[in-house]
Amino acid sequence: MNTPGLILRLASHRQVTPAAFIHKHIQVISQLSSKYEKDDAKEKWLKEQGDGGSVSYARNGSNNDLGLVTFHHKQKLNAFTGAMMHDFSVAVREAVKDEKTRCVVVRGENGNFCSGGELNFVERIASEEGSFVMNTVMMTALKKLANSEKVSIAVLEGSTMGGASEIASACDIRVAHRKSKVGFVQGKMGVCPGWGGGRYLLKTLGTARAMEYLATAALVRAEELYKIGYVTHLFDSEAELTEYLKRFSRLESKNAFVAAKRMVANYSGKTRNPKEKEEEERRIFMSVWGHADHKKSIQAIRDNLTRAKKEKKDKK
Numbered sequence: 001m002n003t004p005g006l007i008l009r010l011a012s013h014r015q016v017t018p019a020a021f022i023h024k025h026i027q028v029i030s031q032l033s034s035k036y037e038k039d040d041a042k043e044k045w046l047k048e049q050g051d052g053g054s055v056s057y058a059r060n061g062s063n064n065d066l067g068l069v070t071f072h073h074k075q076k077l078n079a080f081t082g083a084m085m086h087d088f089s090v091a092v093r094e095a096v097k098d099e100k101t102r103c104v105v106v107r108g109e110n111g112n113f114c115s116g117g118e119l120n121f122v123e124r125i126a127s128e129e130g131s132f133v134m135n136t137v138m139m140t141a142l143k144k145l146a147n148s149e150k151v152s153i154a155v156l157e158g159s160t161m162g163g164a165s166e167i168a169s170a171c172d173i174r175v176a177h178r179k180s181k182v183g184f185v186q187g188k189m190g191v192c193p194g195w196g197g198g199r200y201l202l203k204t205l206g207t208a209r210a211m212e213y214l215a216t217a218a219l220v221r222a223e224e225l226y227k228i229g230y231v232t233h234l235f236d237s238e239a240e241l242t243e244y245l246k247r248f249s250r251l252e253s254k255n256a257f258v259a260a261k262r263m264v265a266n267y268s269g270k271t272r273n274p275k276e277k278e279e280e281e282r283r284i285f286m287s288v289w290g291h292a293d294h295k296k297s298i299q300a301i302r303d304n305l306t307r308a309k310k311e312k313k314d315k316k
């Protein structure tokens with residue numbers, strides 16, 4: 001069956017959850033939570049669903065500050081299968097604990113990010129158990145990525161569809177090929193964000209635009225997303241993207257780099273009351289102020305000023 005036909009068939013499964021079913025879902029969730037107590041049982045179940053494709057983690061050879069999480073399923077525009085959701089969780093764990101890197105770049109192979117859930121896999125796991133396992137595993141992976149001390153950068157190319165927009169939104173930064181598009185199309189399949197990315201869609205788009213895009217299954221061009229700040233950089237070539245990514249190696253002090261990420265996360269990620277956020281901000285600041293890097297940087301700036309002043313004097 002071709003893609004549109006399969007999407008229509010899946011959409012006909014749409015089931016609005018009337019209030020009466022809420023109780024059933026609460027019961028079902030508690031039964032499934034005991035059945036799949038450990039995360040690895042859920043990841044194993046997804047791996048067993050197979051269906052091709054993989055996700056890898058590797059350090060970026062030319063720029064060791066960057067760790068690369070790559071989706072491999074080019075014949076289906078990197079659509080995510082169960083095996084890929086399993087691999088994504090493993091790759092994110094490896095990426096966030098890699099002591100050599102500062103950033104995690106998330107990208108699809110072959111010039112395409114990801115076209116969402118792989119339709120045959122999605123159809124096969126269209127059950128309460130499937131929704132619980134997929135949602136829990138992907139939510140855990142996205143939270144790990146968003147809350148890590150690494151700066152995460154999604155490189156959007158070709159199509160980013162449905163659940164893939166949730167991965168992109170969970171990253172700190174989104175850069176996009178000028179001709180790429182993002183489809184907030186979960187509703188077209190009769191569902192809503194289900195990869196645990198709902199909170200990140202709101203955080204990055206704002207309530208009104210998230211509502212508009214999700215309610216209309218909007219397919220949005222990168223240039224529009226750049227205008228609203230969802231995408232912070234547009235690129236037209238691989239060389240330009242490589243140059244852009246080098247910017248994340250400029251800060252000599254890794255301490256200061258991590259503090260910047262923690263400062264941003266403090267006010268955006270966790271739900272804390274303002275007083276706790278201020279105390280966390282102070283703790284973050286005090287972790288870098290007076291640090292060896294701080295003193296070294298003061299001396300470096302002083303040396304630069306002296307050198308610039310001398311050059312100006314010599315020119316006269």
Ligand SMILES: CC[C@H](C(=O)O)C(=O)SCCNC(=O)CCNC(=O)[C@H](O)C(C)(C)COP(=O)(O)OP(=O)(O)OC[C@H]1O[C@@H](n2cnc3c(N)ncnc32)[C@H](O)[C@@H]1OP(=O)(O)O
Nearest residue numbers: 003076077079115116117118119122159161162163186194
């Ligand atoms: C809760 C989240 C939810 C979930 O988990 O399921 C979602 O992610 S909902 C979103 C699901 N994804 C989609 O609805 C996207 C479906 N694909 C398309 O709309 C188009 O493929 C598009 C716009 C991404 C690209 O169109 P284009 O014309 O450039 O390429 P083709 O359509 O010819 O696709 C090439 C090739 O890839 C196969 N393909 C693409 N997307 C999927 C997919 N999601 N699952 C399985 N296979 C996919 C497509 O069938 C073509 O294969 P071929 O064998 O050449 O026909």
